[in-house]
Each structure stands twice: as C-alpha cells, then as structure tokens.
Amino acid sequence: QSVLTQPPSVSAAPGQKVTISCSGSSSNLGNNYVSWYQQVPGSAPKLLIYDNDQRPSGIPDRFSGSKSGTSATLGITGLRTGDEGDYFCGTWDSGLSVGVFGGGTKLTVL
C-alpha cells in the first residue's frame, strides 16, 4: 500500500490528452513539493516535473504539473506511442521522515 495514491492505469488515443492524479496527506503533498517520473521498461526513471509544476531542461511542454492542497496532477497532451510507460509521483513525508512514491500509473497509448 503506497502512501500516495495513483490510478493503476490510464489510456488514450494518439494525439489526445491524459491526466494522472496523485493524492496524499498534509504530512506529504500538503507541505512539500511534488515531482513526477516516467519509467519505460528496461530504463531508469526520468524526472518529468519538479517543484509541482517545473519542467527540467529537455522535457517538452506537452508535460505539465499542478498541485492543490494534498493532491497533484500530471497532464500529458499530444500523446505519442513513445509516452507509454509507468508514471510515478513522489514527495517527502515530513511526519515519517521518509521519501514516498505513488503506486504508479501505467499509461497506454491506444
């Protein structure tokens, strides 16, 4: 059971938009920044979004992030087959003094 809650899977057609939610509590998302990661099979996780809504250099603006209270959302527009993979939200839990991740969401581009 993960501390952060994500839907197990989402799917959409190429070119469409999808959102992935991440829900937590006051000790984690409520008081700390959220980050998002993409992991495709056989590869290391890659940082997509940090500080709730910031994109690292090289990440296209098709990827966006937002946070409100104890919930966060990752948005992906203009879906491509290459976007398929697992997506994870992460943050720090100040009450537990541990890093925490969501259970992951598998994105399928139909």
Place this chain on the structure above:
Amino acid sequence: QVQLVESGGGVVQPGRSLRLSCEASGFTISSYTIHWVRRAPGKGLEWVALISFDGSIKYYADSVRGRFTISRDNSKNTLYLQMTSLRAEDTAVHYCARGTTSGAYDYWGRGTLVTVSS
C-alpha cells in the same frame, strides 16, 4: 555530463549481505544529498534511504531500517549501501539518484539488480 553508475548487485541467499556502490561523475557529490530507490518485480518505486551532502544526516525506510546502512566517500565521489540480513522481499533493481533541494530526484543511475534467493 552527470552520471551515476551502480554496481555490486547479484544473487545472494537469504540472511546474507551485499554492498552496493554508486559512482558519480560530472558533478561533485559532496554538494548533494543522494538517495537509494528500488523497484521490485511487478511493483512500484520504493524509496530506501538518503544521506546528506556531508553524511551527517541519514534516513531509512521502515522496511530496511536496522538492516541497511548508507554511507559515502566524497573523496572517491562514491556512495554505498551496505545490505545485511537480506530477505526475498529485497529482490529489486536498486537505483541511486541525486537529490534536489526541494526533494526531487534529478539524475538516476541505470540500477543494479539484487536477487535474494536460496
């Protein structure tokens, strides 16, 4: 460019020990918090431990506290994860990741696989 390379994984029997290494290049680890994160087969990412830039602060996940020890040698630009009393549930790809000041992980190694099996 920034690179993290893990090593030391392998197949080990339950109850035995293993030491993972994470060699950094392209940046000086003495300025950064470094984390270990793992992913077990069929599971999601699990945060394991962190060590502050100077080694003075260490935190561990409940699942490994008392069994794993994180350390660093800034002179070698290398991090370590000493794993003892290994269990089947420790079977996973173990990654080291560089931490940002706001709690994100901006660079990751490719990981090293630890398999605990008799």
